[in-house]
Amino acid sequence: MGQVCAIETKAITKDNIRPWLAAMLEETKVIAPEESHGDILYEFIDSAEEAFLDHYEVPPWMSIKRFFFPQMDTILKYKKGPAGIIVEPAVSELKRVIFGVRACDHTALTFCDKWYTADGLKDVYYLKRRENSTIINLACNKPGKNCFCVYADSGPFAKTNFDVQLVDFGDEYLVEIGSPKGRAITGGRYAALFKPAPQNAEEKRFELLLESKGQFKTFVDQSTVTDKLKKDEVPDILWENMAKRCQNCGGCSYVCPCCICFNVVDKQISEHEGYRIRTWDNCTFAGYTLMAGGHNPRGKQKDRFMRRYYHKLFYEFDKFGERGCVGCGRCTTTCPGKIDMARIARSILMRGA
C-alpha cells in the first residue's frame, strides 16, 4: 500500500475549500494558485474567490521558491551617523499559508531546508520565512507534459514532511495531516469544515497514485545520469555542444525551485545610507566566478554549464542524499536553447559512453 506519513487523515468536500481559505484569510496571509491571462501562478490572494481551484496543467508557472528566497531581498540597512555606522537586519516576519503546493515544489523546499541549515550554518532569512509558513500540498493526479518528478523521487504525491496534503478524490479531497502546523489549520475553528476520511481512502489513494504515475510522458533516469557523472563517463564534446546553445538568460536557475545561488550587492541611497540586497544568481554566468583581478577560474561556457549539472546531480546528491532537481520541468519551458535538465539527461543517457 502507498506509504502515508500522515499523523491523521480527514476529508473535505470541494465546496468547503473556499470557505476554508476564507477562514484562514481572517487570520493570516494566504498564497494560492491564481489565474492571470491564462497563466496559473502562486500569489497572495485577498479573497477566497481569487484562488483557482479548477483543473490546470501542473505545476503552476514559477515555483514557490520566491516566497522563501525572493528574487531581490533586502538583508540589511545601514546608516552613517555622527556615532558611526548602524546596521539593521531586515528579516521578514510575515505569517502565511501556501495552498495548492505540488509535490515537486514541496520536495524542493525540503532540499532548500537542508541547504540553508547545512554545516550548522543557518540562514535566518530563509528559515524565518519557512518557520512562518504552513504548506498545504495538493497531490498531482495527472502530471503535466514536462513533468518528471516520478523519476526524481519527488512526486506525484508528497510522501513525507508535509503540513497538509490534499488528494483529489473527485467530489472531495482526502486530507492528510502531517505536522502540528497542519493540525492547527484543520482543527480548532476550522474543524467543522472537515469530515472523517472515507472508508476506502487508502485503497483509493493508492489507485490514484498508480494511475498518476502511469501518465508521465517525460522519462529522465536521474540515477543512471548521476552514475555516469560520478564515473566521468560523459564525453566533453557533449557538454561542449550543449553549452554552445546556452543563451545566457539565466532562466534555468531563476525558475528552478532548487537553485539557491545568490549574489549580494549594496545600494546607496545617499552617501550616508543604503541597503544590502541579495539577488538570485546563476552559475552559468561568467561573472559568477570572475575575480576582482580579472582571473576567471570558470572562464569557459562549457565549464560553467557542467558545473550546473555536476552540482545538481552529483555533488549535492553526495552531500544531502538528494539531487538538486525535483523534476518540475519548468526549465524545459524556459530554456531558449533547449538544453534543460530533461534534454541534458536524455542526451547523456543516449550518448554518454
Place this chain on the structure above:
Amino acid sequence: MENLYLPKIAMIDKISQETPDVKMFTIKYKDPKDEFHYQAGQFFMVSVFGFGEAPISITSSPTRKGFVELAVKNAGSLTAELHKMRPGAEIGLRGPYGNGFPLKDLKGFDLLFVGGGIGLAPLRSLINQAIDEKSNYGRIMILYGARTHADMVFKTEVSQTWRKAAEVITTVDMGENLCDGNVGLVTTLLPKVKIDVKKTKTIVCGPPVMIPFVLSDLSKMGLADTDIISTLERHMKCGVCKCNHCNIGPKYVCLDGPVFTYAEMKLMTREF
C-alpha cells in the same frame, strides 16, 4: 537564531602603504567587548558599506592580540573604496571564516613558505605565529617573489625582522632587487634552499598563474603532496557556504578551504 550575514562594525586604526597598490589596514572592533579570535589562514568578509562585501585573508598573527591586519590590493570597486578610507573610518567584519592552516600537522616540522606578490599576506600570519612560537617548529624558510622591488609587501619584515628568526630569500620578476639581488620567477629560488623533504612542510600562496608551477616543482623536489599546502582564492559572496559561488568541484573554498593540501587540490582537477 544568529544572523550569519550581519557584520560587526570595526574601525580602521592604522594604514600603511605597502606598495603602490597595496595597503595594510590595522583594524579594531568598535565595541571594545568584541575580541578577535582567529587562526592563521582564515579570512574575514569585509563590508565597505555602499560597495558590498569581499573576502580578505588575515595577515596578522593570532599571537598578537587586540587587532587584525588585512593587506588589500586595489583591484575592484570595493577595494578602491577601502583604499580611499582614512584611519577612524568604519567598516564591517564578518568572520573569521575558513579552515586556517593545519597547525597540528605543522608542529615539529621545518616550514618552507613560498609567496608571490600579495600572496604573502595570508602567509605572513603564519610566519609571525611560527616566529613567535619558534620552539614548536624547526627551520623557518621564506621564499618571496614580487613583480618588481616596489611591489614587495611587508618590506621591513622581509628585509629585516624575519631575517633574525628565519632564512629569507627574495626575487623580483624584473628590475633591480634591492633586498638580495635575485631576479627571476619565484621558482628559481627553490634550488637555493636545501631542505630535508621528510622534515619539511611547505606553504604556498600567490597569483593563480604561479601556484601550479611552484606546486609541481616542490613535488619534484620530493615533497609529499600532503606536505604541500596552499591557500586558494575564489569569488565569494557569503563566506558561510550558502551563496554557492566559491566551489571547486564538491569543495567550498569558504568552508573546506581556503587552505588545501596539494593532495586535495589534485582531486580538484576539474574546475566545476
Place this chain on the structure above:
Amino acid sequence: MKKVLTTCTYCGCGCNFYLQVRENEVVGVYPSKEHPISQGILCVKGWNVHEFINHPARLKTPLIRKNGELVPDTWEAALKLIEVRLNSIRKESGPDALAFLSSAKCTNEENYLMMKLARAAAGTNNVDHCARLCHASTVAGLALAFGSGAMTNSINEIEDCDVILVTGSNTTEQHPATGNRIIRAVDKGARLIVADPREIPLVKYACLHIRQRPGTDIALFNGMMKVIIDEKLLDEEYIELRTENIEELKKIVDKYSLEYVEKITGVPAADIKKAARLYASSKKASIIYSMGITQHTCGTDNVLTLANLALLTGHVGFPHSGINPLRGQNNVQGACDMGALPTVFSGYQALSSEDVRKKFAKAWGVDKLPDKAGLTVVEMINAAAEGKLKALYIMGENPMLSDPNTEHVEVGLKKLDFLVVQDIFLTETARLADVVLPGTSFAEKDGTFTNTERRIQRVRKSIDPVGESIPDWQIILKIAKLLGYDMHYDNPSKIMEEIASLTPIYGGVHFDRLKLFGLQWPCPNREHPGTQFLHREAFSRGKGKFSPIEHTPPAEEPDQEFPFILTTGRMYFQFHTGTMTRKTSQLHREHPEGYVEINPADAKALGLRGNCQVKVSTRRGAVITRAQVSTIVPEKIVFMSFHFAEAAANRLTNDALDPKSKIPEFKVCAARIEAVR
C-alpha cells in the same frame, strides 16, 4: 505582494512578464507562459528588469540649474521657469526655434501627446525621436517599395521558415525572443544565411556566413539578384501580377557580375551564388535585418535593395515570407506610428497633405497646423550649434551617448538657450539641462507599447510613481497648458480613443480589446481582428515597386591615417546608453565596461595584447578602451558597443547622413588604433 502583467521596456520583441510588487516596490519579475512572444522565456535583461525601477538613483524631484549646478526644486518652480522660457523664446524667435525629442521608451499615448504638444501647442513640426537613428531608412525605404514601413511578418512565423536571411542583426543578443525563433526554425530544418561582417552567435546555426565589408550591402544583394535573374530563379508570375518597374531593376543589376561584387564586398563568388540559390528556391523565405542595414548613408537604398530581392523572388505578402526589420526599442514602432516624426502625423499621414492637416486641426481645435517639415534629430543638433534652434525639450532620450559625433552634440546642446530633459535617471544629457523633470518608468504608468511585429500591447501600472515623479503623459499635459493649449484626458485609454479616431491603422484599437495579448495593426475598426502579416493580396501602395539601386561607398573609407573600419553596435547584457542596465547588478557584473574587438592578426601587427589599453581615434574624437582580441571581427575591421559613457563609441562615429532618411552612418567610419603605453 501582487503581480502585474506588463510589456517589457527593453527591445522591440514585446515580451510580457509579471512584475512582482511588494509595498509599492517592484521586487521581482517572471515571464508570462501563455503570452505568444514570451512563452515562459525571457532574456537576461528581462529577467532582471525589476532592479532599476526602484533604484535609489531615480530622479525624485525636478532639478533646476542654479549657479551652474542642478539642484532639487518644486514642480511649481520648474514649470514656472519652463513657462517663462519657452514662451519668451517662441515669442522672440518663432515656434520653429523650439524642438521636441519624443521617446521610443515611452508609451504610444505619450508619443502621440508629444507630437500634439509640438504641433498644436508649440506650433512646430520639429518633433523627432531616436527612430531617426535606427530605422528611419526602413520607414522611408519600405514605404517607397510596399507602402508601409514595418515588419511584414510576425515573430512566431519565423519558426516555420525554410530559409532565413539575417543581415545586420545580431538577433540572439539584441532581439533574443526573435533570435530564439530563428534557432527553433533551424532546429526544425530551416537553413540560415547570416550576412554580417562579425561572427555573431547566430553563425553557429548558419549553413552560410557571408562576411561582406561594412557598407557594401547593395553590391552584395545586387549580386545575388543577378544570379537569380541569370539562373531564372525569379518568380515571374508574382512579378507580373504584384510588382512594377522590373525592367529598370534588371538594367542596373546586370552589371553586378560575381567578379565585380566579390571585388567590392570581399565575399567569394561561390558564396553569393549559394546564398542566391538558397533564398530564391525556397518557398518560405524571410529576410531579417536591423541596424547593420539601416545605419548607413545609403541606409534607405540598402532597405530598397532588400525589398527588390524579396519582390524578385515573390517573398513578400505570405506567412513566413517577408521582410522583417527588427525595431530596437520597446516602442520605437509605436513612436513612429504615433507620428513623433517631423513629416507625418500618426499612422504615417503625411504632413504635406492639406486634408490631413485640416483633419487634425479640426480634431485638436486649432485654426491651423504648421505645414513646414520639421527638423530631424541630427538636424536639430546642427541647428542648435548654428544658433537657429533655441530651446529643446527632450523626453526619455540620451543623445549625449546615442547620437553620432558626441563632441558636436555637446556643442549643440550647450549652445541652446534652454534645455529641458524629462527622464528617470540623471543621464549624460540631463546633466546639461537647465531643467530636469522626473518622469516615470514603464512600471508606474498605464498605456500601450507597439512591438516590432506591430502588436499593440498594454503597459500596466504596477506601483505609484517614485518620489515626486509624474507619469510622462501627465507632464506633457502640464507643458501644453504652459504653452497656452489645454488638453484633458482622464487616463491613457482616453488618449488611445483619440488616436483611434484619427489614425486609420489604429482605428480599432481600444484598451478594452487589449486585455489579453494585444492587437496587430493595421486594425481599422472595432470588429477587425488585427493583421498577422502585411501585404496579403496587394501591397499597401497597390503594387510592389522595384527601385534600381547602385552601390555607393560609405561617407568615410579607411586610408593611411585611419586604416581601420570602425563599426558599432550593442551587447547582450547591456542596453543602449546603459541608463537602466548599468544600474542592474547582474547585468553590470556580466559586462561592466566597453572594449574594442580587434582581429588577432591586426592585434599582432600593432603589438597589442589581449585586454591592454588602446586608443581608438577617428576624425571626430578619440577614446581609451580595452582591446578584446577576437576572431569575431575580420581583419581591418574593429567593433565597439556604445553603452559606456567612459568609452563612448559615439565620440568616434560619423554624423554623415543618409540624404533620404537623415539616418547617420553609425556602422562605418575610418579609425586608427594605437596601444596606450
